[in-house]
Amino acid sequence: MSVELRAVLFDMDGTLVDTEGMWWEACVAVAAELGLELSEAEIDHVLGRAAEHVAAHLLRRAPSSPAPSSPVPDALSPPAPDARPVPADARPEPADARLTEVGVRLIEAFAERIAEGVTPLPGAIRLLDDLGAAGMPVALVSASPRQIVDMVLRTIGAERFALVVAAEDTVRAKPLPDPYLKAAAALGLDPAVCVAVEDSPTGLAAAHAAGCRVVAVSDAMPVPYDVLIVDSLERVDLPLLRRLAGGRTSVG
Structure with missing residues (x-):
């Protein structure tokens, strides 16, 4: 038409x-603060995404994320007969306060880089x-x-x-x-x-x-x-x- x-x-x-390079650098820096290494395989979760999405993605992967509401088998315990790995994007969303905290940190890290000039x-x-x-x-x-x-x-x-x-x-x-x-x-x-x-x-x-x-x-x-x-x-x-x-x- x-x-x-x-x-x-x-x-x-x-x-x-x-x-976009500045945003990626900011996300890599915040991921490192959470004990994570951000890989290029995660680009779709970073570039073009709102800070809240990236924060949730990082917190789903972070070892310090709040425990999910449903029990997850301990790594040292034998898995249930029908247990399957839980993909990172299928895990429960992190607590709102932590999500907000990481989202704010992402924006701060991005703003620091933007302030140097675009x-x-x-x-x-x-x-x-x-x-x-x-x-x-x-x-x-x-x-x-x-x-x-x-x-x-x-x-x-x-x-x-x-x-x-x-x-x-x-x-x-x-x-x-x-x-x-x-x-x-x-x-x-x-x-x-x-x-x-x-x-x-x-x-x-x-x-x-x-x-x-x-x-x-x-x-x-x-x-x-x-x-x-x-x-x-x-x-x-x-x-x-x-x-x-x-x-x-x-x-x-």
Whole structure:
């Protein structure tokens, strides 16, 4: 179905600014404080995720996590005949107080790194300014908390965005569609007339589930649905976004 582009919705970390490495470093540091070594196999639990999700993931793995509500066999005790290993993601959620504590620590560690300065990714500022000059509404849809978003906006300019959706603004975070649905609703638009620009599988899933057309800024990411994949925002402009909204997914 061909539609007219009415707004562009941008992810922030890893899409507009080079901060994903900072977030990963912050998560690695906090994991180490909990006695854990974060591996690349856990990237999907870290990149593009809200702090609460990462905190819960770390606490499920941490040796000091509160005991689950149902008994878990001691490592030295013989297992029950039908006992099976409990996957980390299937274990009970940690206690709320501990979850909050680790979530706050993650944001603190991230903010420490953001305070040293962030770098806009190639093509980001030019694209934002071109959209602004054309009168195209632009929104920021981030999994980061407002504290972090506000710090980044000092670099990329809050005036470039008609609205901002941060982690606190929805009950459910990416990869669920709520942040993109909220942004489209706040603009008074159907998500189908919006193009979302994302860089992580988590964000792409959220934008796709919301019903947006999607640009994936990535040079190596398998995507299970129809999106436009580019290796840099330098290859994106308003005519391309309009073609995408109209149902065409080629760069040329």
